[in-house]
Amino acid sequence: MSQTEQGAMVTVDNCEREPIHIPGIIQPHGALVAVNIATGRPRYASQNLEEIAGVTPAAFFERGFEALFGPGLVDEDLAANVPVGRPAYIGTYATSANRHVLVDAHQHAGLCILELHPTTNQRGGELPQMYPLVRRSMGAFAQTRSIAELCGHAVREIQRLTGLDRVMVYRFDDEWHGQVVAEERTPEMPSYLGLKFPADDIPRQARELYALTRMRMIPNVGYAAVPLTAAPGADETPLDMTYCGLRGVSPIHIEYLHNMNVGCSMSIALMAGGKLWGLIACHHRTPKILGHELRLACEFLGEALGLMLYEKQIQEAATERIALSEIQSRLLTAMARDDNFVAALIREKQDLLGFAHADGAALLLDEQCVLLGQTPDEATVRRLAAWLSENHAQDIWSTEDLSRDAAAAAPIDNAAGALAACISRAQRQYVLWFRREVAQTINWGGDPGKHMHAEERGGKLSLHRRRSFEIWQEIVHRQSLPWSPAQLRAADEFRSAIVSIVLHQAQELALLSAELRRSNKELEAFSYSVSHDLRAPFRHIAGFAELLKQHASGQLDATAMGYIQTMLEAAEYAGSLVDGLLSFAQMGRTGLLYATVHVERITHDLVRHFTMQNRDRMLLFDIGHLPSVQGDETMLRLVMENLLSNAVKYTRKKPEAHISINAETKPDEIIFTVSDNGTGFDMRYVNKLFGVFQRLHVAEEFEGTGIGLANVRRIVERHGGRVWAQGTPGEGAAFSFSIPRRDGPPPAQPQPLKKEIANL
Structure with a gap:
């Protein structure tokens, strides 16, 4: 019995539950067989097996892989060695009927599943032929500076590789609606650039499959489905085809593609940070089969594009966080200098509003209600605070639609969006930011309210996709611009800072401000x-x-x-x-292992190392007496290694490099200095030297990552010391660090104030 005989019509009642992973059919451009891994017995075969491989399903059910490939050609333990999950190409084989097939294999649900693709290339995967094309595409990706630019390059490169009529990047929003953010097409294809599509166009179960399989290929939208057949005597449990590239397509999706006048479709998942960010959606007006190697190349580019998208998301978020951190630091500094921190916030009104890109703010603190900028009136603000304290336990709450999400506190005039930071729920103390209404025009690809319609067939209502994808405009009122994740995190940090002011003395607040400035600047997390x-x-x-x-x-x-x-x-x-x-x-996380550190011995070891590495240079080292100290030997060795490495590097252009290492013993500390006659630096930029990614010389002249001196500062400061430097351009530089004098390890240090506040 074929598995398709068990299928049921997709109706209004079961659309969301359509089991698209067990369709019981495959697409006809390949064949599929499955074997039980535990027993080695054949379990399923597609009815086109003879057409593709020259072997009947009955022969496969009787003799398994031997019927397909002959004795000994396929290892007996093949089923146990293929990858679990996403299929992998395992080779090109000649079947017993002398048909050559490319074989993709994977394990899933206790079965070894082989997908057979006919080929005339007996050697199989010619990936090196694709390398120059992929390399060019990767080079184009690497030159981009923004997500929009990256997506634009992606659609151009994918269309160049595949020759498909339309290639789009389709990005999901937080509600899983999709928007076409980049497009490359032939003149005959209608443009979908900028159009938005409802989440139901790609339902939840389809998105889950994209996240697992990463690619979906439909060479012929009008294909004739090929049923799967279970082995005689086996139960009729449908084959779970989650990872199968040949998996049959939902009839609703086929109708969707027909309505788009599409003959061929390919979709590549874009995974950014482990989440389905979007798709590369490709269409062709007529059926078209892409070669195995080309599909692999496209899948690889999709993987690479996802990594680059994630990197650019992180970069953009980091840039925003840095900007917010600078404002936050100014606000905290102002509050630390004033006994009345509310007065300080009023005085720093522009920073308080700019911190959240808000049009207005309200401070409900110490029974005061201070309104700044464009806000609702005091009575409305207090009513909103009361509603928040009674209905929301979270420290940070936000909405871009007050009329929808805070209807119980309505009416709320003069604001459409709000961000609330709770200082004390019991006392209804809040810092609130407000944003005005920004009317938005959304261009949908067809009426989102009519993306599906029902028709009665045989007494049941069956679903059908919309037939029109013409622009349908929606004007959204009474909403503000949304609050970004970085703004929400910054608001939470700001809330913690205010709580600390309430609970700690002004001196502790000053320490907190310095800690926040540094930690936010370095972005340790x-x-x-x-x-x-x-x-x-x-x-x-x-x-x-x-x-x-x-x-x-x-x-x-x-x-x-x-x-x-x-x-x-x-x-x-x-x-x-x-x-x-x-x-x-x-x-910043590794504990210090205190012991006696013989700095002089470490230095001599490092000097020998750098001398051996630079035999073609004239390196002259002058090592003075270097006292031993109490500290972590591994970390202090790293300090000296970084300083000596820099000295060797920045004296490269000198015929003779003079590098000296000396120490000065003082009552409370020992100061070590590494000086050289190298390129030096301008003292105007000395404060940048020990920051992360801070470089005073271009990478073409001197290699490096800009992290070494930041590590030096962090290690030395964790030992209770300090770092500084002096330099003159063209003459050289001297880097110094101090280590406190002590007979043993220091007493346990208190938990940083930032962590104390986070645990309140």
């Missing part, structure tokens, strides 16, 4: 999470580039091999930058 998440992708890029280099050796000319080498070097540099970021972030 950002550097740790990004560097940790990006280590593996960069290693993969370097690894696969090395494999390409080995595989293509002798096939590509010197220029192409040079490109591969450039990619390798760029990946290695990016990896070192990520490692540096991770190291910097970990410096």
Whole structure:
């Protein structure tokens, strides 16, 4: 019995539950077989197996893989060794009927599933042929400076590679509505650029499958479905085809594509930070089959594009956080200098409003209600605060539609959106920011209220997609611009700061302000999470580039091999930058292991190391007496290594490099100084030296990541010391750091004030 006989019509009642992962059918451009891994018995076969592979389903059910490929051609333990989840290409085989097929295989739900694609290329995957094309596309991606520019390059490159009539980047919003943010098309195709599409166009279960499988190919929208057949005597449980590229398509989606006048469709998931960010949606007016290698290349570009989108999202968020941090630092400084912090906030009105990009603010503190800028009246503000205290337990609450989300506190005039930071729920103390209404025009691809309609068939209502995708405009009133995640985080930090003022003395507030300024500037959390998440992708890029280099050796000319080498070097540099970021972030987390540190011995070891590394240079080291100190040997070694490495690097242009390492013992501390006769620096920029990514020389002259001196400062300050530098352009520089004198490890340090407030 074929599995399609068990299917049911998709109706109004079950559309949201349509089991698109078990359609019981496949697309006809390939064949599918499945074997039970535990028993080795054939379990399923598509009815076109003979057409594709020259072997009948009955023969496969009787003799399994041997019927397909002959004895010994496929390992007996193949089923146990194919990847779990997303399919992988395992080779090109000649079947027992002498048909050549490309084989994609995967494990899922206890089955080994093979998808067979007919091919005339007996050698199989010719990925090196795609390399120059993919390399060019990656190069174009890397030159972009924004998400919009990156998406624009992506659609152009994908269309150039595939020749498809229309390629779009389709971005999901928080409610899973999609918008076309970039498009490349032939003149015959209608434009969807800028149009928005309702979430139901790509329902939840389809989005989940995209996140798992990453690609969906429908070469012929008008295909004749091929049923799957279960082995004789086996139960009729439908095959779970979650990861199958040949998986049959929902009839509702087929109708959707027909209504778009599309003959071929390909969709590539864009995963940014582990979340489905959007799709590369490709259409062709007529049926078209893309080659196996080309599909793999497109899938690879989709993976790379997702990583780059995530990186640019992080960069844009970091830029916004830095700007907000600067405003926050000014506000906190002003409050720390004034016994009445409410008066300080009133005085810094522009920063208070600019902090949240707000049109008005209300301070409900110490029984006061201070209104600044464009706000509702005092009675309305107090009514809103009372409603918040009774109905919302979270510290931060926001809405871009007060009339919708705070209807119980209505009417609320003179504001459309609000952001609330709770200082004390019991006393109804809040800081509130307000935004005015911004009327928005949304261009939908068809009427979103009529994206589906029902027709009665056989006594049941069946669903049909809308037939028109003409622009349908919606004017949205009574809403403000939404609050960004960075603004919400900044508001939460600001709330914590105000709570600390209420609970701590002014001296503690000053410490908090300094801590927040530094921590926000360095973005420790950002550097740790990004560097940790990006280590593996960069290693993969370097690894696969090395494999390409080995595989293509002798096939590509010197220029192409040079490109591969450039990619390798760029990946290695990016990896070192990520490692540096991770190291910097970990410096603030790793505990110090105090012991006696023999600085002089460490220095001599490092000098020998740098001398061996630079045998072609004249390096003259002058090492004075360097006392031992109490500290973490590994970290202090890193301090000296960074300073000596910089001295060696920045004396590179000198015929003779003179580097001296000296120490000065004082009653409370020991000062170590590394000086050189190198390129030096302008003292106007001395305050930038020890910041993350702060470089005073261009990368073309001197390599580096800009993290080393930031690590030096962090390590020294964790030891209770300080760092400073002096320099003269063209003459040299001297870097000094101090370590407190002590006989043993210092007493346990108190928890940083920022963490204390976070735990209130």
